[in-house]
Amino acid sequence: MYTGLMGGTFDPIHLGHLHIAAAALSQLGLDRVVFLPDGDPPHKRPQATGAQRLRMARLACEGIPGFEVSDMELSRTGTTYTVDTLRAIRARCPGERLVYLIGSDTLFYFHTWKTSQEVAALCRMAVVLRPGCDRAEVEARQRALAQSHGLDSVLLEAPGLDISSHQVRAAAARGGSLEGLVPPKVAEYIRDQGLYAEPAG
Numbered sequence: 385m386y387t388g389l390m391g392g393t394f395d396p397i398h399l400g401h402l403h404i405a406a407a408a409l410s411q412l413g414l415d416r417v418v419f420l421p422d423g424d425p426p427h428k429r430p431q432a433t434g435a436q437r438l439r440m441a442r443l444a445c446e447g448i449p450g451f452e453v454s455d456m457e458l459s460r461t462g463t464t465y466t467v468d469t470l471r472a473i474r475a476r477c478p479g480e481r482l483v484y485l486i487g488s489d490t491l492f493y494f495h496t497w498k499t500s501q502e503v504a505a506l507c508r509m510a511v512v513l514r515p516g517c518d519r520a521e522v523e524a525r526q527r528a529l530a531q532s533h534g535l536d537s538v539l540l541e542a543p544g545l546d547i548s549s550h551q552v553r554a555a556a557a558r559g560g561s562l563e564g565l566v567p568p569k570v571a572e573y574i575r576d577q578g579l580y581a582e583p584a585g
């Protein structure tokens with residue numbers, strides 16, 4: 385089994401996240417991608433509750449072959465660290481090949497992750513070039529992290545879509561359309577729950 389792991393706050397999940405998963409599935413020949421909404425992220429304060437973020441991730445992945453959602457980070461207490469997730473998956477499925485999927489912005493603070501050296505030893509990474517990031521800079525960062533951390537990373541061919549959760553929250557706060565930003569069922573859920581009505585981060 386070759387599994388892609390896609391961690392994030394998913395506040396809310398959007399088409400950019402689904403695009404990364406689809407790109408990794410096809411380019412790397414993965415068996416599945418597991419979305420892992422985080423519980424209590426170290427650098428962020430989500431607006432939606434964990435249960436709401438999980439629900440939106442499930443709605444977004446429903447019916448898409450190879451797309452799964454796990455609540456393992458949400459159901460862990462305390463701050464969410466990727467290394468704990470990777471250790472748990474490794475302990476449960478020792479033979480599984482793991483690749484962690486990230487946007488290129490995330491690569492620039494990988495070194496701040498808890499025990500980033502161990503993370504690098506536990507998985508490889510697939511990086512999607514995010515609009516606003518320079519390809520040459522990202523490639524230089526990949527080389528630097530290979531040196532400093534032994535991180536094995538690949539830059540996926542398909543570039544990322546120009547969508548962020550922040551942009552979705554801002555559109556919802558304005559009462560604007562979420563079409564083209566999130567799947568229709570997620571847009572409906574955001575409306576029904578009155579999510580992101582307040583303008584905020």
Ligand code: ATP
Pocket residue numbers: 391392393394395400401404485486487488489490512513514515544545546547548549550551
């Ligand atoms: P926010 O705007 O709140 O920061 P976000 O859109 O960056 O949210 P996160 O949940 O923080 O979403 O991101 C989870 C992962 O998905 C990160 O590795 C991030 O780099 C990546 N990601 C998010 N959006 C894109 C995109 N459009 N293209 C490529 N990678 C993305």
Ligand code: MG
Pocket residue numbers: none
């Ligand atoms: Mg972000």
